[in-house]
Amino acid sequence: MLESNLATAAPVARMAADGRHPGTAPVADSDSAVRRPGDASDTPQASADALLAARGLHTYYGSSHILHGVDFTVHKGEALGLMGRNGMGKTTLIRSLMGLVRTASGSVTVRGREMRGAATHAIAKCGIAYVPEGRGIFPNLSVKENLLMAARPGVDGQCEWTFERVMATFPRLAERLTNGGGQLSGGEQQMLTIGRALMTNPDLLILDEATEGLAPLIAREIWRIVREIRLSGIATVIVDKNHAAVSSITDRTMILVKGQVVFDGSSEDFRADPDLVTQHLGV
Amino acid sequence: MDIFSFLVQTLNAVQYGLLLFLVASGLTLVFGIMGIINLAHGSFYMAGAYLAFGLTSATGSLVWAIVLGVPLAMLVGAALEALLFVHLYKRDHLEQVLLTYGLILIFEELRSLIVGNDVHGVAMPDFLAGSIPLNDTLSYPVYRLAISAVCVVLAIGLYFLIQRTRLGMMIRAGSHDRDMVQALGINITVIYRVVFALGVAMAALAGMLAAPISSVGPNMGGQVLILSFVVVVIGGIGSVWGALLGALLIGFADTFGKVILPEFAGAMVYLVMAAVLLWRPEGLLKKGA
Numbered sequence: 001m002l003e004s005n006l007a008t009a010a011p012v013a014r015m016a017a018d019g020r021h022p023g024t025a026p027v028a029d030s031d032s033a034v035r036r037p038g039d040a041s042d043t044p045q046a047s048a049d050a051l052l053a054a055r056g057l058h059t060y061y062g063s064s065h066i067l068h069g070v071d072f073t074v075h076k077g078e079a080l081g082l083m084g085r086n087g088m089g090k091t092t093l094i095r096s097l098m099g100l101v102r103t104a105s106g107s108v109t110v111r112g113r114e115m116r117g118a119a120t121h122a123i124a125k126c127g128i129a130y131v132p133e134g135r136g137i138f139p140n141l142s143v144k145e146n147l148l149m150a151a152r153p154g155v156d157g158q159c160e161w162t163f164e165r166v167m168a169t170f171p172r173l174a175e176r177l178t179n180g181g182g183q184l185s186g187g188e189q190q191m192l193t194i195g196r197a198l199m200t201n202p203d204l205l206i207l208d209e210a211t212e213g214l215a216p217l218i219a220r221e222i223w224r225i226v227r228e229i230r231l232s233g234i235a236t237v238i239v240d241k242n243h244a245a246v247s248s249i250t251d252r253t254m255i256l257v258k259g260q261v262v263f264d265g266s267s268e269d270f271r272a273d274p275d276l277v278t279q280h281l282g283v
Numbered sequence: 284m285d286i287f288s289f290l291v292q293t294l295n296a297v298q299y300g301l302l303l304f305l306v307a308s309g310l311t312l313v314f315g316i317m318g319i320i321n322l323a324h325g326s327f328y329m330a331g332a333y334l335a336f337g338l339t340s341a342t343g344s345l346v347w348a349i350v351l352g353v354p355l356a357m358l359v360g361a362a363l364e365a366l367l368f369v370h371l372y373k374r375d376h377l378e379q380v381l382l383t384y385g386l387i388l389i390f391e392e393l394r395s396l397i398v399g400n401d402v403h404g405v406a407m408p409d410f411l412a413g414s415i416p417l418n419d420t421l422s423y424p425v426y427r428l429a430i431s432a433v434c435v436v437l438a439i440g441l442y443f444l445i446q447r448t449r450l451g452m453m454i455r456a457g458s459h460d461r462d463m464v465q466a467l468g469i470n471i472t473v474i475y476r477v478v479f480a481l482g483v484a485m486a487a488l489a490g491m492l493a494a495p496i497s498s499v500g501p502n503m504g505g506q507v508l509i510l511s512f513v514v515v516v517i518g519g520i521g522s523v524w525g526a527l528l529g530a531l532l533i534g535f536a537d538t539f540g541k542v543i544l545p546e547f548a549g550a551m552v553y554l555v556m557a558a559v560l561l562w563r564p565e566g567l568l569k570k571g572a
Contacts, residue, residue, distance in 0.1 A: 100466065120462065120466055124465065125468040136460055138456040138460065138463070140455055141456055145452045148449060148452065149449055149452035149453050149469075150468075196467070
């Protein structure tokens with residue numbers, strides 16, 4: 001099933017890459033920004049299996065312009081790596097997609113349905129689970145409560161991710177069920193937020209800096225789990241500094257520079273072009 | 284003080300404290316979870332007492348008044364949240380205080396227009412009108428014991444709701460991180476509405492229960508509001524169990540203050556508050572506990 005997704009996603013991604021190479025004038029962005037939301041489904045990027053997509057997204061924090069007309073697509077079952085240096089707008093993009101920050105213009109569609117401006121819970125209910133930077137666990141709830149409060153069947157009624165399955169995936173959490181969420185180590189907190197996100201039986205899991213500040217061994221454990229989740233058919237958007245690790249487990253890579261997409265292509269192409277790293281990601 | 288009058292005063296203190304808890308728990312929940320300072324909370328207590336007066340006159344029994352009045356109070360609470368309080372979540376405390384103080388004035392005017400400024404009494408239900416003799420001279424009214432019993436049942440119910448149900452988990456999670464709760468697909472607006480309506484209903488119920496043992500009259504909300512804030516601050520803002528401890532403490536301080544040091548009775552409650560805050564500036568329990 002994954003293979004077929006890859007096959008459809010890859011040509012689409014390459015098309016996107018052509019229009020978004022470094023040096024592409026941002027004119028194209030403002031053009032797409034005025035496109036009516038209904039037209040989004042006609043564009044090649046928003047193919048029928050697009051799960052979450054954005055067109056010409058502009059976001060401001062006060063008077064500072066953070067996102068400059070970002071186009072973004074993630075397909076069913078696809079794994080997308082979202083990269084960029086600090087402050088380039090990765091987290092803002094995700095928060096814009098989730099409806100957690102107000103966007104100025106553009107469109108956000110979930111399964112082709114316009115959701116820009118919708119409440120965050122409505123967007124999440126469309127099968128999107130978000131693991132934020134800094135993890136967002138509830139320290140005043142026990143580990144078990146953190147998981148149970150989020151439990152619900154997925155969009156198509158799927159209940160594959162039960163409490164038992166999360167326990168089996170994260171045996172470390174099983175030992176700490178009655179602990180308060182705030183008493184966990186960083187790695188355990190990360191496992192808890194990922195486990196909690198899975199309890200919503202999502203079709204898409206967004207991980208923002210999931211391995212930040214974790215010891216290498218724990219980070220490796222997180223990557224193993226992400227790979228496992230990915231193989232279960234859940235689409236993933238992964239934001240992480242470790243571009244080697246991300247590009248090795250994703251189908252597609254996207255690079256943001258100053259709120260604009262400068263690369264959107266297959267992770268294979270990304271790995272083949274070390275200049276991308278030095279130019280856009282190196283310190 | 285002999286053992287029997289001590290027992291009577293203790294029961295009075297517990298009953299008074301538990302009633303205060305009923306009002307204060309709503310205040311602390313709304314503040315702790317939604318971040319709203321609701322000065323109009325005492326008005327719900329007052330409205331409950333008048334509701335008890337009106338509905339008892341109409342139906343002939345306080346029991347019916349409560350059965351009808353509590354759902355009514357919940358509906359009014361939900362409507363107030365949807366129309367007014369929903370606009371306060373992202374505003375600062377000054378604006379919250381302005382709106383909710385305005386509501387106090389509106390509620391008092393409405394009361395004056397609808398039922399006038401007379402003081403009323405409400406009859407207690409016949410089956411609770413008796414008293415239990417303790418010795419030759421002292422007896423204890425059954426109705427006061429019934430108030431305590433109802434309050435204890437509600438406190439246990441509230442504990443169960445907040446600690447043991449998924450709704451309670453969502454409420455507690457929402458008090459910590461509203462955005463994260465939403466990102467898990469949970470509609471926090473509905474949860475806020477339920478919490479607010481619950482708070483209004485508990486305050487109104489406290490007013491209804493208190494109606495037969497205290498006169499129903501103008502400005503009865505103000506006194507309760509101040510004491511509720513004392514309870515919330517002593518208990519630790521946002522903590523329901525802190526509110527229970529604080530309310531019982533105030534119940535004892537007020538009741539025994541009046542007996543032991545009658546000339547300082549009015550100051551006793553505030554002395555206790557000052558002492559608690561000197562010892563624990565953040566209140567007895569932390570938020571979320």
